[in-house]
Amino acid sequence: MNWDDLRVFLSVGRLESLSAAARALRIDPATVGRRIARLEEETGTALFAKSPQGYALTEAGQRLMAHAAKGEAAFLAGAAEVAGQGGPGLSGQVRIGAPDGVANFLLPQVCASILDENPELELQIVALPRLFNLSRREADMVVTVSAPTAGRLLVQKISDYHLHLAATEGYLAQHPPIRALEDLGGHRMVGYIPDMIFDKELDYLEETGVSRVQLGSNSVSVQFHWVAGGAGLGILHDFSLPHHPGLRRVLPETIRLKRSFYLVRHEDDARLDRLNRLAALLSERLRAEITRQEGLS
The missing domain is CATH 1.10.10.10 (Winged helix-like DNA-binding domain superfamily/Winged helix DNA-binding domain)
Structure with missing residues (x-):
């Protein structure tokens, strides 16, 4: 053959x-x-x-x-x-799949720092708000918001992260005050399109009791820009808040969500030393970047 x-x-x-x-x-x-x-x-x-x-x-x-x-x-x-890829430096092309929140707010600086130390490496970020198929090699490794339970996969937890309801100072100044969950009914909500939520961990607004999303998108980036532009209230990652200084948490003691990121690879890749080393480095840098940006928010 x-x-x-x-x-x-x-x-x-x-x-x-x-x-x-x-x-x-x-x-x-x-x-x-x-x-x-x-x-x-x-x-x-x-x-x-x-x-x-x-x-x-x-x-x-x-x-x-x-x-x-x-x-x-x-x-x-x-x-x-x-080719010597088990040596000190990493090389070759690696494709990383991720939800667009990770792809927009965490991976750019993490990948750049890894390339500074491994100039022979080529990193590609595929930002898609959906699940990836590793068996079809849509990516070499994937960041997910829940741990897969089926398939021949290597799964390692990267880190917990947090989310809060947020809005701009301008929006809050121009609209009725929000002192309790029931006050949200008079405000415009930004969130996911309900029938396009590809993972139950992304159904953030369910925990607030809000049933109507007036500005909906399957993209975290679009949601962020709506909220940052003063269009309404939305659940945002704490690590995204430093990217727009005018954003403020709303009801921070009442609405505080915790989720986790996982790094997933195909089981067959366990024998590839460079991917093992890159996976460890990527997890370490993502964990540090989440901690850094959450500390700034």
Whole structure:
């Protein structure tokens, strides 16, 4: 069985598309199709179910995927060792997936500090308000707001963090005073679009008793800019508050939420020393940055 064919198979299996795999591998889609056809002929079975929606792995394809992914991890580990990536400095390209709150307010400065010490490293931040699929290699490691309980994953807790209801001084001066939870009814609320909350840990407003969100977005960044612009009240990360000095906590003794961040990787990556070292460094720097910014807020 040809390793190049397996590499193409892995890409199609993860991306569920010949054209997407071709773009990722930088080869012609027809070549991808021929490689898959050759692999299916060699194995004597269909590895994909083809439909207008794309290429879905068959049961046989799923079994081969598990073995091919292990082979890929072993190959990458060997390549890293031969290239000296187990040495003092980190190198190579690593993609980090994260909710956009982390991606906007924490990861930029953390990644920059890591690159200052490891100039041969290439870090990519994918900021998406949804769950990532590590088996399809959408990212090498992911920051999440809850610990996954299923799948072949490595999960480590990074840190707790806190959130408060907040508004600008200007908004608070121009609207009725807020002395208790029941006073929130007369104010415009900023929050998540209810049916687009991808993790129950993000359903912040449920804890305040607020049922109506007048300005809603699936993006933490959009919510932050609405609140920072004086458009209303919203639950914001404490680590985001220093980014706009005019923001003030509202009912801080009543509304104080605590959540946690986790770093998640695919189990097969445990043998990759550079990813182990980067994961440890990333967790340490994120923890320190959360503590620093929460102290400033």
